[in-house]
Amino acid sequence: xxxxxxxxxxxxxxxxxxxxxxxxxxxxxxxxxxxxxxxxxxxxxxxxxxxxxxxxxxxxxxxxxxxxxxxxxxxxxxxxxxxxxxxxxxxxxxxxxxxxxxxxxxxxxxxxxxxxxxxxxxxxxxxxxxxxxxxxxxxxxxxxxxxxxxxxxxxxxxxxxxxxxxxxxxxxxxxxxxxxxxxxxxxxxxxxxxxxxxxxxxxxxxxxxxxxxxxxxxxxxxxxxxxxxxxxxxxxxxxxxxxxxxxxxxxxxxxxxxxxxxxxxxxxxxxxxxxxxxxxxxxxxxxxxxxxxxxxxxxxxxxxxxxxxxxxxxxxxxxxxxx
Numbered sequence: 001x002x003x004x005x006x007x008x009x010x011x012x013x014x015x016x017x018x019x020x021x022x023x024x025x026x027x028x029x030x031x032x033x034x035x036x037x038x039x040x041x042x043x044x045x046x047x048x049x050x051x052x053x054x055x056x057x058x059x060x061x062x063x064x065x066x067x068x069x070x071x072x073x074x075x076x077x078x079x080x081x082x083x084x085x086x087x088x089x090x091x092x093x094x095x096x097x098x099x100x101x102x103x104x105x106x107x108x109x110x111x112x113x114x115x116x117x118x119x120x121x122x123x124x125x126x127x128x129x130x131x132x133x134x135x136x137x138x139x140x141x142x143x144x145x146x147x148x149x150x151x152x153x154x155x156x157x158x159x160x161x162x163x164x165x166x167x168x169x170x171x172x173x174x175x176x177x178x179x180x181x182x183x184x185x186x187x188x189x190x191x192x193x194x195x196x197x198x199x200x201x202x203x204x205x206x207x208x209x210x211x212x213x214x215x216x217x218x219x220x221x222x223x224x225x226x227x228x229x230x231x232x233x234x235x236x237x238x239x240x241x242x243x244x245x246x247x248x249x250x251x252x253x254x255x256x257x258x259x260x261x262x263x264x265x266x267x268x269x270x271x272x273x274x275x276x277x278x279x280x281x282x283x284x285x286x287x288x289x290x291x292x293x294x295x296x297x298x299x300x301x302x303x304x305x306x307x308x309x310x311x312x313x314x315x316x317x318x319x320x321x322x323x
Contacts, residue, residue, distance in 0.1 A: 002090075002289055003066045005059045006032040007080050009040035010071035012094065017069060018048055020281035026289055033059035060084050067117070067292070070094060073162040074169025078103040081118070085110045090117040092288045096178050096312065097305045099169045104309035108302045117291040117298050119284070120305050122182045124252045126283035129260040129275050130186065133237070133246065136273075137187075141264055142241030145221055150183050150237045152176045152252050153210065153228035163229055164205055171207035173199055173315055176227035179252045181311050183237065184215050184223040190307065191218040194314040198322055202230060213315055243267070254280070 004027060006013055013032075021029055033053040034041040045052040053059050060068060060083050067090035070080050078098040081091045085107065097104045097120045111118035124130070137145065153176055162168040163175050185192050192215050199208040210228030226234070238247040244266035254260045262273040291297045 002027050002292060003030045003064055004028065004069060004092075005030055005062065005065040005067075006044075006069045006071070007056045007059055007084070008070065008072040008076075009034040009037060009044050010094075013069065013071040014040075014044065014047070016281050017071065017285075018044075020279060020285055023279070023282050024285045024289070027285065030065055031059060031062070056080060057083070060087050060089060066090060067092065067288075073165075074099050074174050075167060076169075078107065081107050082110060085114060085116055085118070088114060088116070090119075090288075090292050092117075092119045092121060092285070095120055095122050095182075096169075096174050097309060099174060101306070101309040101313040104305055108305055111298070112302060115295070117288060117301070118305065119288040119291055119301055120308065121284055122179070122308075123280045123284040124179065124254075125182060125186060125280075126287060127254055127260075127280035128278045129248065129251070129254060129262070130183075132273075132275055133239075133248070133262060134187070136246060136262065136264070137239060140241070140243075142239060142246050142266065143243030145239060145241050147240045148184070148187055148221065148223040148238070149225070149240075150180045150223065150251065151226040151234040152179045152236075153226065153231040153234045155233065156230045164207055166206045171199075172210050172227050172229045173208055173312060176229060177211055177213070177225070177315070178308070178312065180225035180227050181213070181215070181315070182308060183251065184225060185304075185307060185311070187239075188215065188217040188221055188223060190303075192307075192311065193217070194311060194318055195222075196322070197315040197318040199315070199319040211315075211319070215311075254278070256281075 031051040032044045033056050041052045068084040069092045071094045084091050163170045196214045199211040202209045213225040216222045237251040248262050256279045260275045264271045
């Protein structure tokens, strides 16, 4: 049994992590810590009946905790993940792992040196619809791939949201853009590279608010990515092939209650392939438990973290040069 503590009473921990964790065999949540909002801590204690602590260091140092989940704003990930790893704790960290490649590399090296799991929670990758889409593409239901595009964006949130705060690791690239880069990596593979990138701000905000990126792989497959934090909602993937196109509209955020639908459009018309409901958050936690016990799986996640972080840094660099 893996005994886990939560360092931060974030909304995602309350709304998604705890319900999913309760369904995972081999995991028990021991305690939650919160330093900034006593009200959130009380809500966690009341709703889930777990012990509440007012100090992250106290949580991390406890001998009855094997692993720590860190759902804090991105700029705080490195500090607390580093402390947890140095205390001998496995770490499940919300995306992105950190805000810069150098910090992610340091966390990976620390985890590897101590034989610990470090899992970046891009949970959508564990939804069964992703493997279903990859299988259909391998079967060439739309022929040879000519172009891939993915978009993830949402309307403006409250002004005090951490996503609009540079000091907390805000910005469209680190938030919505990270999802699109991760999906592109799943479809293009480890030879993926950034060809062009544009990050844009809007008046009154200190972070990038929307962006566009083009990536490709050694086979010449190209994927266009769009993302933003002040736009109409999009959560889509489209694959344009020599015989038609495949598309879906809930690729990143399909909740447990939704049956995703894949649309396949060819000369014969448009077919709908309805998939079963699935819990990608649950599967991500289950994968984390596998990484705790399997060194090869840990290494695989280390590599994924570093590739994702490098791509994010490359987007920034290329965008800066394009200004």
